[in-house]
Amino acid sequence: MKVVRSLIAGVAAAWALWPSCLMAEDFPTRLVRIVVPQSPGGATDTFARTIGQKLSEHWKQPVVIENRAGAGGVIGTESVAKAPADGYTLLVTYEGSQAINPSLYENLPFDSIKDFTPIGTIATTPFLLIVGQKVQAKTFQEFLALARTDPGKMNYGSAGNGSVNHLLGEMLQVEAGIRITHVPYKGAPQAISDVIGGHLDSAFASAPSVIASVQQGLVRALAVSSGKRAAISPDTPTIAEGGVKDFDVSPWWGIFGPAGLPPSVVSKISADLAEIQKAPDVLEVLAKQGGTPLISSPEQFRNLLAKDIAKWAKTVKAAGVKAN
Incomplete structure (x- = not known):
């Protein structure tokens, strides 16, 4: 009887995993939308379009970029938090929005950690x-x-x-x-x-x-702003070189999905992103933009976000900054 129960339990577990595995294997089967919560022409938009084009080529499916600026990134970010957790709506954002806004807005309509699934970082740039x-x-x-x-x-x-x-x-x-x-x-x-x-x-x-x-x-x-000179502008000194000791800020950019994204889909997008980041043409684009590729696992990205939320909270409090 124990053997039968174990067999039934095993089959049930396999059936439970089957849809997720199938989803990852087939994903994506249609258009993927990447929301950029900032205006066109900025760094977030530039990185999103570079990665979006490569993902489209890799997936053989259209990937469209949708700029939804406003309220310091809150409007576009909220739209992704409320989107279906199926991988077809993603968010490309940066440290400034995802890590600073929790300290800036008293009634943020989402939780920067709980309402999102970190997928992977793209790059850092000074x-x-x-x-x-x-x-x-x-x-x-x-x-x-x-x-x-x-x-x-x-x-x-x-x-x-x-x-x-x-x-x-x-x-x-x-x-x-x-x-x-x-x-x-x-x-x-x-x-x-x-x-x-x-x-x-x-x-x-x-x-x-x-x-x-x-x-x-x-x-x-x-x-x-970085601790070291940027390769894209090597003659530009760092702020620290100019006499402001230990000044070093190089924000990250990354990809998120809504909370509850199937682990298999997260793993697939993360792996595809990491592969794209190593491509010579992507490295060239990032270098021309002053970006340094930053590859991280979803878990590493989650830990980085949590650390930076705490870091910027201190800065916001010290500066006495409030959202408009």
Whole structure:
């Protein structure tokens, strides 16, 4: 009798696993939608389109990018949290939205950890401190000197209150002992445009979103936020080199699905992503954008997110930042 019960239990377990295995083997069988909770033209959009195109080629199914910007990434992110957990709606976002928003919004309509399934990281990239051609400072040290000469007169733009661009400026003010006025925008591209147009003194912008403007001479890059110089702009010194000791920020970008995504589908997308990240043409695209590939397992990604939520919570509290 025990043998029969064991046999029945084994068959039942096999049948329980069968749909999940079949789903992973067949996935995807139709169009996959990747939501980007930021504006077109920024780093998140750039990475999403690069990865989306490669996944489409690999899966032989269309992968479309849907930009749903607003509320610091909350609108697009919430739409994925509420989507069916079948793998056909994914989220490409970055540390700024997924790890900072929990501390920024009192009534966030989702839990950044519980309501999502981490799939894998894509890359990390530093931010560049840029100034327009009308700004007298030609070096980072000169920028600091100008800021100290007339506190509050110089300004810097960001993608909105609580964005990485904003908090980098807050961190710089505290650690360098300067005061510059924050000007929030609805997206980084608008801030960059106003730096180019001379309507804004400076901005922190991710390397992918601004490197073309730097190379074309439309703006000057005075410093990079990472602990080491960026290969894409090797002549740009780090903020630490400029005298702000231990300054080192290089946010990550990654892919999530809604909570409850079948483990087999998570494993498949994660494995396919890791394979794509090693492709020479993808490495070339990431390098041109100033990105460094970051391959991680879903569990490693979950741990990284939890750690960064705690890290940014301290920064948000110290800066006294509130969402718009």
